[in-house]
Structure formats: structure tokens, C-alpha cells
Amino acid sequence: MFTINENYQKLPGSYLFSTIAKKVNDYSAKNPEKKIIRLGIGDVTQPLVPAILEALHKAVDEMGNAKTFHGYAPDLGYDFLRNAIVEHDYRIRGCDITADEIFVSDGAKSDSANIQEIFGSNNRIAVCDPVYPVYVDSNVMAGRTGTYDAGTERWSDVIYMPCTMENDFVPELPKERPDMIYLCLPNNPTGTTITKPQLQAWVDYANQVGAVIIYDAAYEAYISEENVPHSIYECEGAKTCAIELKSFSKNAGFTGVRLGYTVVPKELKCGDVSLNGMWARRHGTKFNGAPYIQQRAGEAVYSAEGRAQLKEQIGYYMRNAAAIKKGLQEAGYTVFGGVNAPYIWLKTPGKMTSWEFFDDLLERANVVGTPGSGFGPSGEGYFRLTAFGSHENTIAALKRIQSL
Amino acid sequence: MFTINENYQKLPGSYLFSTIAKKVNDYSAKNPEKKIIRLGIGDVTQPLVPAILEALHKAVDEMGNAKTFHGYAPDLGYDFLRNAIVEHDYRIRGCDITADEIFVSDGAKSDSANIQEIFGSNNRIAVCDPVYPVYVDSNVMAGRTGTYDAGTERWSDVIYMPCTMENDFVPELPKERPDMIYLCLPNNPTGTTITKPQLQAWVDYANQVGAVIIYDAAYEAYISEENVPHSIYECEGAKTCAIELKSFSKNAGFTGVRLGYTVVPKELKCGDVSLNGMWARRHGTKFNGAPYIQQRAGEAVYSAEGRAQLKEQIGYYMRNAAAIKKGLQEAGYTVFGGVNAPYIWLKTPGKMTSWEFFDDLLERANVVGTPGSGFGPSGEGYFRLTAFGSHENTIAALKRIQSL
Numbered sequence: 176m177f178t179i180n181e182n183y184q185k186l187p188g189s190y191l192f193s194t195i196a197k198k199v200n201d202y203s204a205k206n207p208e209k210k211i212i213r214l215g216i217g218d219v220t221q222p223l224v225p226a227i228l229e230a231l232h233k234a235v236d237e238m239g240n241a242k243t244f245h246g247y248a249p250d251l252g253y254d255f256l257r258n259a260i261v262e263h264d265y266r267i268r269g270c271d272i273t274a275d276e277i278f279v280s281d282g283a284k285s286d287s288a289n290i291q292e293i294f295g296s297n298n299r300i301a302v303c304d305p306v307y308p309v310y311v312d313s314n315v316m317a318g319r320t321g322t323y324d325a326g327t328e329r330w331s332d333v334i335y336m337p338c339t340m341e342n343d344f345v346p347e348l349p350k351e352r353p354d355m356i357y358l359c360l361p362n363n364p365t366g367t368t369i370t371k372p373q374l375q376a377w378v379d380y381a382n383q384v385g386a387v388i389i390y391d392a393a394y395e396a397y398i399s400e401e402n403v404p405h406s407i408y409e410c411e412g413a414k415t416c417a418i419e420l421k422s423f424s425k426n427a428g429f430t431g432v433r434l435g436y437t438v439v440p441k442e443l444k445c446g447d448v449s450l451n452g453m454w455a456r457r458h459g460t461k462f463n464g465a466p467y468i469q470q471r472a473g474e475a476v477y478s479a480e481g482r483a484q485l486k487e488q489i490g491y492y493m494r495n496a497a498a499i500k501k502g503l504q505e506a507g508y509t510v511f512g513g514v515n516a517p518y519i520w521l522k523t524p525g526k527m528t529s530w531e532f533f534d535d536l537l538e539r540a541n542v543v544g545t546p547g548s549g550f551g552p553s554g555e556g557y558f559r560l561t562a563f564g565s566h567e568n569t570i571a572a573l574k575r576i577q578s579l
Numbered sequence: 580m581f582t583i584n585e586n587y588q589k590l591p592g593s594y595l596f597s598t599i600a601k602k603v604n605d606y607s608a609k610n611p612e613k614k615i616i617r618l619g620i621g622d623v624t625q626p627l628v629p630a631i632l633e634a635l636h637k638a639v640d641e642m643g644n645a646k647t648f649h650g651y652a653p654d655l656g657y658d659f660l661r662n663a664i665v666e667h668d669y670r671i672r673g674c675d676i677t678a679d680e681i682f683v684s685d686g687a688k689s690d691s692a693n694i695q696e697i698f699g700s701n702n703r704i705a706v707c708d709p710v711y712p713v714y715v716d717s718n719v720m721a722g723r724t725g726t727y728d729a730g731t732e733r734w735s736d737v738i739y740m741p742c743t744m745e746n747d748f749v750p751e752l753p754k755e756r757p758d759m760i761y762l763c764l765p766n767n768p769t770g771t772t773i774t775k776p777q778l779q780a781w782v783d784y785a786n787q788v789g790a791v792i793i794y795d796a797a798y799e800a801y802i803s804e805e806n807v808p809h810s811i812y813e814c815e816g817a818k819t820c821a822i823e824l825k826s827f828s829k830n831a832g833f834t835g836v837r838l839g840y841t842v843v844p845k846e847l848k849c850g851d852v853s854l855n856g857m858w859a860r861r862h863g864t865k866f867n868g869a870p871y872i873q874q875r876a877g878e879a880v881y882s883a884e885g886r887a888q889l890k891e892q893i894g895y896y897m898r899n900a901a902a903i904k905k906g907l908q909e910a911g912y913t914v915f916g917g918v919n920a921p922y923i924w925l926k927t928p929g930k931m932t933s934w935e936f937f938d939d940l941l942e943r944a945n946v947v948g949t950p951g952s953g954f955g956p957s958g959e960g961y962f963r964l965t966a967f968g969s970h971e972n973t974i975a976a977l978k979r980i981q982s983l
Binding site for chain 2: 179183184186190216222240245282292297313316354385387433445453457460462463565
């Protein structure tokens with residue numbers, strides 16, 4: 176008789192966003208006249224920019240002609256895209272990354288969940304707390320996290336690095352030694368980030384203890400302050416200890432288009448074994464390349480027109496972020512993030528829990544956000560709002576919250 | 580110090596198609612005047628049909644308008660596509676499959692490699708020999724295959740089910756009891772398949788011994804004979820023992836578009852645990868939905884226009900298959916497949932090995948095929964040609980082979 180992967184049974188209850196969807200649907204069913212504004216899930220709302228649409232249409236036309244038709248893509252991505260990535264995301268920042276260290280994929284969520292597969296099952300992981308839930312959940316499925324304590328909401332074998340207002344949301348080097356360190360910077364959900372010297376300290380630490388850093392830079396395009404690194408490879412020595420995950424979802428509105436990439440430097444090794452070669456083998460065996468038309472759209476992200484149009488789109492969302500931050504501060508809330516990321520992280524008022532505030536906001540303001548506790552135990556007492564709504568909805572939601 | 584997944588070190592040498600590419604490149608470099616015809620890799624060459632192009636353009640336009648923009652897709656796929664799949668691939672064949680048993684993905688290669696993740700690491704796998712290499716390789720990475728014997732080219736813990744001319748390419752029930760049985764029918768690479776009563780015997784066996792069948796039906800659209808099942812769910816009892824993988828790559832030319840789906844029936848359980856729920860959890864954690872525009876293209880595959888145009892496209896490839904088969908038979912080769920699949924499987928002449936025939940064909944006819952031994956030890960002495968070339972190239976290649 177076949178058996179199942181028993182680790183799946185350890186995953187607690189339902190996924191955060193499913194629970195939110197259920198609560199919102201229940202409320203809507205009981206109150207059909209209420210117009211709900213959703214600032215919960217981190218999904219974009221603005222249409223693709225003209226340069227990207229043009230690239231997509233052109234690529235579709237190519238697929239309609241035998242002379243320009245494209246079948247299987249190279250497993251690791253087309254050179255035209257990998258070269259554009261190298262030039263615009265790395266070379267101009269002085270990072271020495273080459274095209275054969277870039278692996279194009281169908282998005283950073285898949286990569287961030289799959290990357291653990293090339294590591295040993297005995298590796299100890301460390302995560303910021305709170306953080307994007309996929310890092311922990313994918314390691315639960317792989318059996319690396321030990322047992323779950325429903326009381327503390329913690330896994331026995333995971334090293335949690337609290338990021339709260341008490342430490343200015345800067346993760347501290349852990350007391351126990353980790354093997355794999357997940358850093359999401361700018362952070363989802365807190366919207367906060369760290370300086371280049373602070374990240375350099377992490378790189379030095381990882382090289383010293385022999386840990387690998389899995390660096391999720393999905394929100395890099397939203398960085399507005401100087402001295403905040405856009406890539407971990409801006410730090411000395413990162414190529415011997417860090418993998419970087421990048422998404423086109425947030426900088427180019429590709430949540431429904433699906434495209435991302437991962438950087439695995441050739442210098443990153445375990446003994447003699449190159450992780451670059453391992454990830455290439457994983458890509459070649461368990462993935463079949465990102466679609467041609469999506470890769471052409473990705474190339475357009477880096478064209479002069481694309482960059483100008485996307486700068487404007489990011490500006491649109493960041494004006495939302497600034498408006499939410501200012502408006503909530505004026506209403507007396509303690510607010511973080513929103514400067515280098517499209518997320519606003521607020522302290523729930525009084526002694527309200529994250530879910531109590533969620534219910535209150537849904538019922539009294541008809542606004543949906545995300546309870547901080549859904550991102551990790553140290554997220555309790557916080558709440559996330561996204562700047563990805565339309566400007567009209569964002570302002571309307573803000574007014575409702577202010578009038579509570 | 581972090582460790583790696585040591586199973587990767589067990590994978591022998593390079594991937595089949597990389598070796599072929601290297602040999603062809605070397606030959607081309609030395610003989611730049613020779614025009615090589617590639618009938619090796621199973622990649623399509625004909626452009627997307629008009630109904631699909633129209634759907635792609637329309638979906639791209641929708642992505643350019645805030646009112647019709649689509650962000651994150653539902654993890655499991657849009658209802659419009661899942662409903663079309665249910666209607667056209669199952670209901671019309673009398674198979675009782677519902678939309679919530681369909682999981683849309685970025686292609687059958689990913690699914691066929693990922694599906695093993697929901698099973699226990701102690702499960703014993705059985706594969707047809709020869710077969711598509713991804714089933715074994717993905718299980719090697721997961722540590723289910725034991726040790727590799729380079730002499731016999733076999734893994735110690737894999738049950739091989741030889742499919743050769745001696746048994747008419749019909750896999751026999753194994754003597755050792757497997758937990759997971761991979762069946763690819765019509766088979767890649769042999770192009771052969773089995774009848775409905777023969778498949779029913781496999782379903783009965785799986786239910787009896789408590790094994791799960793992972794049924795890869797990627798080439799289903801090429802079936803031309805009666806009494807050959809298009810889906811395993813045409814067999815009684817398959818819903819309690821079988822998962823079915825489907826691709827849009829070969830029936831609609833989507834190798835570079837990327838779209839597929841997997842069926843996990845709700846009745847398929849291990850004790851009380853529903854595999855449908857497990858796969859949903861895997862999809863929700865490690866995947867972020869197939870792109871909106873691809874799913875609209877998938878919907879067009881099932882429209883009246885799409886179906887008519889694709890019937891014609893499949894006819895085009897199958898005329899190639901018939902021409903290769905007839906031409907090779909006339910030249911004295913022993914040939915299989917090509918009736919219910921776009922692959923021709925031929926016995927190498929005399930006592931030539933698969934790779935000897937590969938080299939001979941490359942050097943004397945400048946035609947590239949795939950050595951049968953690359954698909955498993957019982958593929959030795961066979962050779963695969965695909966019908967996916969253009970008609971002109973196919974006929975030209977055939978003439979060259981005939982004149983050897």
C-alpha cells in the first residue's frame with residue numbers, strides 16, 4: 176500500500192488568505208449592501224504598461240508564424256532576458272553576476288518554495304518573524320521543521336528571528352546556529368528593511384558559520400532611500416553564501432503574468448559541489464522553462480520605455496503608501512513601512528489582537544487587511560495594509576478608518 | 580555548515596538531450612556545410628492555430644485595462660478552463676470527473692516531476708522501460724530509487740517493466756509489489772499503447788495491491804484506433820487508484836506556451852487522507868497559478884474553432900508519422916508506433932547499439948534522432964524519430980535514410 180508524505184499532516188489548519196476570504200465572503204453574504212474595499216492580499220491592480228503589452232502582442236504574433244514560432248524554451252531562460260537582467264539589475268549596481276548564474280522561472284513563489292529541495296533534510300532554517308509564510312510551509316513539507324506547538328504557534332526546529340518595533344524590525348544574529356537563513360528585504364509584511372552595513376553583517380555571519388542566505392528581493396523596486404541595498408550581491412562576499420530570488424510581480428504587475436528569476440552564483444559551493452549546477456539540474460528535471468511570450472514581456476521591463484512606464488506605476492502605488500501612512504498617523508495609529516515597500520504595518524490599537532482588529536475593520540469600516548499574526552507569532556498585535564489598491568479605493572478606505 | 584541534498588550526486592552524467600545537443604554541435608562545427616534535420620527532441624514546429632492566437636491577443640488586451648486586468652489566478656485554475664476540461668476531456672467520454680478534481684499547471688513536465696512529493700519517501704516506484712526519464716529522475720532527487728548500477732543502468736529500488744517487441748510493448752504486472760506505478764500511454768518513446776481491457780487490468784491490480792497509478796496521457800490526442808482509452812478514468816475503479824497528467828504541449832502546440840493539468844480524484848485516499856487535498860495544499864504553497872493569458876488560450880483549445888483547427892494540426896503531424904513509418908518499412912526497417920502517437924520507434928539495424936545508430940545517422944544522413952537507450956535499459960537497440968518536424972523536413976530526412 177502506498178504511503179503519503181506525512182509532513183503535510185503537520186501543516187496547521189488552512190492557509191491565511193483562505194481564512195480571510197471565508198470571513199469576507201460570510202460578511203458579504205450577510206451584508207450584501209456593503210461595499211468592501213480589499214487592501215489585504217498583496218496583489219496588484221493597475222494594468223500592464225504599454226511597453227509590456229506591445230511585447231506580449233508581438234510575441235504572440237511570432238507564435239503564429241512557423242518561421243518565428245518558439246517551442247520549448249531553454250530550461251534556464253532565453254539569453255535575451257538573462258542578459259537584460261544582468262545588465263539592469265546587477266552590472267549597473269556594480270554586482271558581478273553573469274548570465275549563467277540567472278535562472279528564469281514562472282515566479283518567485285515557486286522558486287522560494289522549491290529552492291529548499293537542493294539542501295539536506297537535516298538543515299536548520301532561520302526565518303524573520305513575521306514573514307511571508309511560504310518559506311516555513313515549504314520546509315514543513317520537506318520535513319525540516321520538527322513539531323508544531325499550537326500554543327506558541329512555533330515549530331520546534333525553526334529558528335525565529337523576531338522583527339518588531341522593539342528592535343526597529345532589524346533581525347538579530349541568532350543564538351543557535353542556522354544552516355539556511357531566509358531574509359525577505361524589504362520585508363513582507365512589515366514593509367521595513369535594513370541598511371547596507373546591516374546586511375553586510377549578515378553576509379559576514381553566513382560566511383563565517385557556513386550558512387546559506389536565501390535572499391528574497393521581491394520588493395526591491397520600491398526602495399526609495401539611499402544606503403538600502405537593492406541586491407545582496409552589493410555586499411562583499413555574498414557570492415559565496417547567498418541565493419537571491421527576484422519577482423516581476425510587484426515591479427511590473429506580473430502577479431497574473433508569472434515570471435521571476437533566481438540567482439545562484441557559481442562560487443556558492445558545499446565542498447566541491449556547485450549549487451549552481453544543482454539548481455540547473457533541478458530546473459532541467461522538474462521545470463520546462465518559462466513561456467516565450469512571458470520572457471519577451473520580461474525583456475520589455477528593461478527597455479527604456481518599460482523602465483520609464485514602470486517607474487510611474489511604482490510611483491502610483493507609493494503615493495498610496497504615503498497617503499495611508501500619513502492618514503493613519505494623523506488618526507493616531509503607530510505605523511511602519513511604506514517608504515521602501517508597498518506595505519503599511521500598523522500596531523493594532525489598545526490590546527486588540529490582529530484578528531480582533533481584522534474583524535473590527537471588516538465590520539465597522541468594510542475594509543479588508545491582513546492580520547499580522549498570520550505571518551508569524553511576532554506579528555501578533557500588528558496588521559498589514561497594502562498600497563496595491565486603486566488610488567480611489569485607497570483614499571476611500573483611509574477615510575473610513577479615520578472615521579472609526 | 581549547510582548540507583546539500585545528496586541524492587543529486589547519484590544522478591548519472593548529463594541529461595540525454597544535452598548529450599545529443601553536444602554531439603550535433605560538434606558535428607556541425609566540423610561540417611558547417613551540412614544541413615542537419617532534427618527529428619530528435621519531441622518539440623512541435625507548427626505555429627499556434629488562429630483560435631488560440633485570437634484568445635491570447637484578447638487576454639493580453641484585457642491585461643492592459645484596469646477593469647479587465649487579472650492579478651493572481653486561483654491556485655488551482657480558473658473555472659472557465661476547469662469547466663471546459665471537464666466537459667470536453669471527461670464528460671463526453673462518460674468519465675465522472677468534476678472541476679474540483681482538476682488542477683491547472685504550467686505543464687505536465689512539472690506535474691510529473693512534482694507529483695511524487697505528496698508520497699512517502701519509502702514508496703517503491705515501477706516504471707515502463709523505456710520511458711520519459713523525468714519519472715525516475717525526480718524520484719532519484721527525492722531519494723526513492725536506491726543505488727545506481729552503471730553496468731546494468733538500473734536503480735536498485737526501481738521496478739522496471741520492460742516494453743519491447745518481445746511483449747508487443749505491453750507492460751506486464753510486476754512480480755515485486757510497487758507502491759507508485761508510472762504509466763505513460765500512448766508511450767513516449769515507443770509510440771505504442773494498450774487497449775482498454777489491458778488498462779483495466781492495471782487499474783484492477785492497483786486497487787488490489789493498494790498502489791497508485793500516475794497516468795501520463797500527454798499524447799492522448801494522437802490516438803486513432805478504437806478500443807484505446809483516452810483517459811484512465813474510462814476504466815472502472817480508476818478514481819480510487821489513479822492520478823492523470825495532461826499536457827497542452829502536444830495536442831495544441833504549447834511546448835513554449837506552457838499549460839497542463841492534473842486530475843486527482845476526491846475518492847483517491849490513503850486511509851482518511853484525501854490526495855486531492857494534499858495536491859491542493861502543494862499547489863497553494865509551491866505554485867502560484869498558471870498565467871491568465873495561457874488559461875484563456877487553453878479555453879480556446881476546447882472551442883469549436885479550436886477543436887477543428889487542432890484536429891487539422893494533429894492530422895498534419897500524423898501524416899508525417901505515417902510517411903516515416905511506411906518509408907522506413909519499405910527501406911527494410913522494423914518499425915513500431917506512429918499510429919496512436921507522434922513517435923516512430925525503430926529497431927536499429929544488425930547489432931548496432933542505439934548510440935552507434937545515432938552517430939551513423941548523424942554522420943551519413945545528417946539526421947538527428949534519439950537513441951532508445953536514453954529512455955531506459957530496455958530501449959537499447961531501438962531508436963526514436965518524431966513526427967513533429969515540418970512535412971518538407973520529414974520527407975527530406977526520410978529520403979536520406981532510405982538512401983543509406
